[in-house]
Amino acid sequence: MIEVLSVTSEIYPLVKTGGLADVTGALPGALAPLGVSMRTLIPGYPAVTGRLETGRVVAEMPDFFDGAARLIAGRVGGLDLIVLDAPHLYERPGNPYLGPDGQNWEDNWKRFAALGFTAYELGRGLVDGYRPQVLHCHDWQAGLAPAYVAFNAPTPVKTVVTVHNIAFQGHFGWENFNALHLDFRAASEGAIEYFGGIGFLKAGLQCADALTTVSPTYAHEIRTAAYGMGLEGLLQNRANDLHGILNGIDTRTWDPARDEALAQTYSANSTHLRDVNRTALNERFELDDSAGPLFGVVSRLTWQKGMDMLVDCADGLVAMGGKLCVLGAGDPEVENGLMGAAMRHPGKVGFIQGYDEGLSHLVQGGADVMMVPSRFEPCGLTQLYGLRYGCVPLVSRVGGLADTVIDANEAAVEAGVATGVVFAPATEEALLEGIRRTVHLFAREKVWKKMQRRGMKSEVSWEASAKKYADLYANLLGLKRDDDQDD
Numbered sequence: 001m002i003e004v005l006s007v008t009s010e011i012y013p014l015v016k017t018g019g020l021a022d023v024t025g026a027l028p029g030a031l032a033p034l035g036v037s038m039r040t041l042i043p044g045y046p047a048v049t050g051r052l053e054t055g056r057v058v059a060e061m062p063d064f065f066d067g068a069a070r071l072i073a074g075r076v077g078g079l080d081l082i083v084l085d086a087p088h089l090y091e092r093p094g095n096p097y098l099g100p101d102g103q104n105w106e107d108n109w110k111r112f113a114a115l116g117f118t119a120y121e122l123g124r125g126l127v128d129g130y131r132p133q134v135l136h137c138h139d140w141q142a143g144l145a146p147a148y149v150a151f152n153a154p155t156p157v158k159t160v161v162t163v164h165n166i167a168f169q170g171h172f173g174w175e176n177f178n179a180l181h182l183d184f185r186a187a188s189e190g191a192i193e194y195f196g197g198i199g200f201l202k203a204g205l206q207c208a209d210a211l212t213t214v215s216p217t218y219a220h221e222i223r224t225a226a227y228g229m230g231l232e233g234l235l236q237n238r239a240n241d242l243h244g245i246l247n248g249i250d251t252r253t254w255d256p257a258r259d260e261a262l263a264q265t266y267s268a269n270s271t272h273l274r275d276v277n278r279t280a281l282n283e284r285f286e287l288d289d290s291a292g293p294l295f296g297v298v299s300r301l302t303w304q305k306g307m308d309m310l311v312d313c314a315d316g317l318v319a320m321g322g323k324l325c326v327l328g329a330g331d332p333e334v335e336n337g338l339m340g341a342a343m344r345h346p347g348k349v350g351f352i353q354g355y356d357e358g359l360s361h362l363v364q365g366g367a368d369v370m371m372v373p374s375r376f377e378p379c380g381l382t383q384l385y386g387l388r389y390g391c392v393p394l395v396s397r398v399g400g401l402a403d404t405v406i407d408a409n410e411a412a413v414e415a416g417v418a419t420g421v422v423f424a425p426a427t428e429e430a431l432l433e434g435i436r437r438t439v440h441l442f443a444r445e446k447v448w449k450k451m452q453r454r455g456m457k458s459e460v461s462w463e464a465s466a467k468k469y470a471d472l473y474a475n476l477l478g479l480k481r482d483d484d485q486d487d
């Protein structure tokens with residue numbers, strides 16, 4: 001059994017702002033049958049401490065980053081957690097990163113340095129009877145852990161950093177260095193220095209034994225200036241240690257045959273039943289029941305996600321006979337744009353502002369098309385949910401979107417392998433053209449049904465990718481896994 005500690009700032013179903021939580025919530029279960037025991041170190045936000053079903057204090061740290069803290073080992077819904085209970089850092093309402101004013105907490109550097117430091121201490125055997133062999137660190141929030149391992153007192157623990165989104169780098173002022181409890185050599189050797197400040201993600205990418213990102217295409221993209229956001233040089237140097245491992249989805253949480261958030265469950269052989277969900281969706285978004293395709297969006301409303309382009313294409317989409325329902329929150333300008341479109345096109349465009357897990361399932365189960373017009377997309381999960389739910393993805397050809405959707409060009413339609421519509425480049429013109437192609441495909445009923453079914457049968461589970469992570473851990477430890485011959 002390989003012992004891995006996953007280090008993360010989010011985990012579904014306890015605390016989620018995006019796909020990171022879905023991934024960290026699903027990986028432990030996917031790895032368990034592969035001889036990997038994964039526990040998760042997570043900050044003790046109220047949403048976490050309040051949900052612990054069982055809990056045991058396994059370490060007391062009276063003087064910890066300017067306050068008292070303890071570690072609580074416990075379980076929630078099948079997840080094995082180690083909760084960093086540090087009220088002075090985490091006992092705050094709402095979002096894990098932002099205060100009530102919508103701004104980043106100003107001590108985020110300290111809150112997440114504390115997370116990385118604790119991971120390192122656990123790697124050194126802080127808790128009797130528990131000794132992780134690998135620290136699997138997610139995004140910048142866990143980025144300092146490999147730096148502590150590399151520069152503080154030596155420990156044999158191996159480190160992996162997974163980049164879920166290189167746009168978020170955790171860049172803070174150098175004046176915080178002394179409070180990090182990080183050996184001064186980390187400063188002098190430039191490991192954590194980034195543009196004159198401290199770079200949490202940069203530190204992780206520099207110091208970890210292995211690096212991964214969440215799709216093969218994104219693993220290439222982030223080594224280029226167009227997508228690397230300043231870290232491309234470092235990643236080119238570490239290209240041999242960088243692996244693109246595609247995200248999977250939790251096929252129990254996301255199962256149209258069993259989903260309680262749907263008005264009507266269905267499977268690949270009964271897609272006509274989706275009509276019941278479509279009707280429910282029309283009601284929720286106050287749309288009419290005209291026959292054209294219903295385009296759905298479930299997304300953060302940001303530039304990354306191409307949501308400004310979506311706003312600009314809404315009139316065209318309606319003119320082509322489509323309808324649009326958007327569930328999301330984000331940039332005020334995009335929100336206003338969507339409200340405007342809904343007002344201009346009553347019954348045709350609906351916008352629900354906010355975050356609603358249940359409604360996100362209904363969109364997947366009732367809309368005809370799942371739109372993901374991202375400018376960049378490390379992996380993307382909503383197109384995978386779309387595939388599984390027969391909500392045909394319309395996506396831009398970037399990152400994980402390019403790796404997971406097969407475009408319905410005539411050859412692919414002919415061969416019966418198409419699963420969606422892929423457009424490029426990520427511009428408004430190309431998106432409109434993608435919408436046009438989708439509307440035409442939707443009118444070819446047989447072709448559409450076939451594409452829908454094909455998508456529902458695509459492999460979107462964690463099975464293959466969990467094996468890749470298990471192999472990666474084993475390689476780092478110089479071990480051979482028993483079922484390797486299967487690959």
Ligand code: ADP
Nearest residue numbers: 018019299327328354355356357360380381382
């Ligand atoms: P990202 O992590 O970049 O936001 P992903 O596609 O990987 O993108 O994951 C987004 C996750 O968040 C999905 O599970 C999606 O269903 C969910 N999500 C996004 N916006 C909303 C919303 N407004 N309401 C409910 N779920 C949402």
Ligand code: GLC
Nearest residue numbers: 019020164214378379380381
């Ligand atoms: C990030 C990315 C998204 C990815 C998710 C989970 O939030 O933006 O593309 O699917 O992480 O890895």
